[in-house]
Amino acid sequence: MASEIHMLKPMCLIENTEGRLVINQEALSILSAINQPVVVVAIVGLYRTGKSYLMNKLAGKRSGFSLGSTVQSHTKGIWMWCVPHPKKAGQTLVLLDTEGLEDVEKGDNQNDCWIFALAVLLSSTFIYNSIGTINQQAMDQLHYVTELTDLIKSKSSPDQSGIDDSANFVGFFPTFVWALRDFSLELEVNGKLVTADEYLEHSLTLKKGADKNTKSFNEPRLCIRKFFPKRKCFIFDRPAQRKQLCKLETLPEEQLCSEFVEQTAEFTSYIFNYSAVKTLSGGIIVNGPRLKSLVQTYVSAISSGTLPCMENAVLTLAQIENSAAVQKAITYYEEQMNQKVQMPTETLQELLDMHRPIESEAIHVFLKNSFKDVGQKFQTELGNLLVAKRDAFVKKNMDVSSARCSDLLEDIFGPLEEEVKQGTFSKAGGYYYFLQMKQELEKKYKQAPGKGLQAEAMLKKYFESKEDVVETLLKTDQSLTEAAKEVEAERIKAEAAEAANRELEDKQKKFELMMQQKEQSYEEHLKQLTEKMKEEQQRLRAEQDNIIALKLQEQEKFLREGFENESKKLHQEIDNLKNNDSSGICTIL
Structure with missing residues (x-):
């Protein structure tokens, strides 16, 4: 499959150069080729704590991400390794290894904050790697989590409902995994053996008090508990003797x-088994091109001095994909119409009957490939383009019909025109002889198949072009009295008026058909949009229910621990979420 990418080695995705974050375009090209959903696993931690070893294991390799064998950190920026998911067919595992935090050689550690924030924003599973136990020093080193509220926005504008912006982080933040390396203690709390997960939860217990030290103690714990309700902990013994650690990637198992x-x-x-596919709000599954767009949007925001915003990133992604969805739908419409419509059709109704199901399918193609179409801007654009394409097919159908009728008229009436030139009818009784031949040829023309909907109009146009010939033959026929000529002239005039009336009726019928088609097209757009928005509302409601459930769990923990103030804050967030009514169908077109 073209969408299955298996990089033989990792590549720098975002380079940290002299305090600037620069995207590697070659890495973006690789992401562009991954059409499968991506599971994005990012790891962060202090430099020289063995992050790269774990990431190489996830890639199924002994080496790849640079481990380094000295006190210097090796990974600069964020490195990427895309491999087929070893357990889930049809998915790609994207591994992101980050440069070590707080590297003494960097001097300015501001970019550490951005590296940390980007790892959170891009991943579906976020691994924090540290040495030893979860003590206050470990928490102090994890101060980046407390700075996320200053580095990331969930919405582009303040929420009018009064919900703190960071209250929305739960909806899109990844699962948090704490990897404790070189852990040498017994997993024991108050004399009782516990699991690694229980050890983590105990380590996140808050202290009571309002002084500065207590606040400093509680802040990182509060942030982890509020931002990352899905969390897991793993402990690792030291892998080998200290002297062997420098050659860990070559050491036999x-x-x-x-x-x-x-x-x-x-x-x-x-x-x-448990890392989920990267998913955006509304159940939008992230593939390679979408991950590429997120990388570009977030790094661009950081480079311009603004805060990365999840809502803006999704809307930027929507702009790109909705525009492509419009083109995809139009291409589908044109291909199907060209395949299924044999021109010329005998009637406009026949053409429109073939157009309608294809238009419906084209709308479905658009809605399937689009999301967050604010104000239905792109669906309106699609509607206008479909009208233009339909009208172009109607015109082409008429042009093909006109050309075929013109050729047919020339073939059938050509011999009659030749006889007129040769004077065959320039004699007494010639006029009626001409009329007889004309009527026979007209009957032959009308019986000929495949003329299309311009048959009557082209015949009328042809006869109008020959009016002077008919008038001349009538006037010069010596066998006709003046009275007979006047009667015949009136008959010709009445016949022309009748043909004009038929043409007017035909135009009115076509107009009514096109107006009916416009109404049916509008109804089809609205019907499919309504169905899609109902599905989206169900997904959003399910997401909201999940967020509320996670917040309720944390609220209950705070209540059990006696932290009523934190419990009340979460209770308010939950109430705000429940009252945030996102139902309703937008008006389109």
């Missing part, structure tokens, strides 16, 4: 600590 090997296997198994 049998020489590694058996507990470490088992722990690593448990870790990779969890990531493979």
Whole structure:
């Protein structure tokens, strides 16, 4: 499959150069080719804590991401490795390894904050890698999580409902996995053996008090609990003796600590089986091109000095994809019409009857490939383009009919014109002889198949072009009295008036058909949009219910621990979410 990408080695995605974040265009090209849904796993942590080793294991390789063997950090910026998902067919695993945080050689650590924020924004599973236990030092080193509210926005404008912007983070933040390396203590709390997850939850317990130290103690714990309600913890023994750590990627597995090997296997198994596909609000599944767009939007915002905004990123993505969806729908419409409509059709009704189901399918193609079409801007554009394309097919149908009728008239009436030139009818009784031949040829023309809807109009136009010939033959026929000529002239005039009336009726009928088609087209757009918006409302409601459930869990924990103030804050957030009515169908076109 063209969409299945298997990079042999990682590549820099976002380079951190002299304090600037620069996107690698070659890496973006690789993402552009991945049509499959992506599971994005990012890892962050202090430099020289063994992040790259875990990421290489997830890639199924002994080496790849640079481990480094000195006190210097190797990974600069964010590196990417895309491989087929080892457990889930049809998905691509995108691994993001980040440069070590707080590298003493960097001097300015501002970009550490942006690297951390980007890893959160881009991933569906976010791994924080640290050495030792979860103590206050570990929490202090995780200060980046407390700065997320200053680095990220969920909405482009303040929420009028009064909901704190960070209250929306839960909806799009990844699963949080804490990897504790070189863990040498017993997993024990108050003399009782606990699991790694229980150890993490105990470590996130708040302290009571309002002084500065207590606030400093609680702040990172509060942020982790509020922003990352889905969290997991893994502990790892030291993989080998200290002298062997510098050659970890070449060390045979049998020489590694058996507990470490088992722990690593448990870790990779969890990531493979439980890491979700990257999904945006509204159930929008992220593939390679969408991930590429997110990278570009977020880095562009950071480079311009503004805050990365999830809502803006989704809207930017929507602009790109909705424009492509319009083109995809129009291409589908043109292909199907060209395949199924044999021109010329005998009537306009026949053409419109073929147009309607194809138009409906084209609208479906657009809606299937579009999302967040604010104000139905792109669907309105599609509607206008479909009208233009339909009218172009109507015109082409008429032109083909006109050309075929013109050729047919020339073939059938050509011999009659030749006889007129030769004077065959320039004699007594010649006029009626001419009329007889003309009527026979007209009957032959009308019986000829495949003329299309311009048959009557082209015949009328042809006869109008020959009016002077008929008038001359009538006037010069010596066998006719003046009275007879006047009667015949009146008959010709009445016949022309009747033909004009038929043409007028035909135009009126065509106009009514096109107006009826316009109404049916509008109804089809509205019907399909209504169905799609109902589905989207169901997805959004399910997302909201999930967010509320996660917040309720955390609220109950705060209540059990005696932190009523935090519990009340979450209760208010939950009430605001419940009252945030997002129902209703927008007016279109």
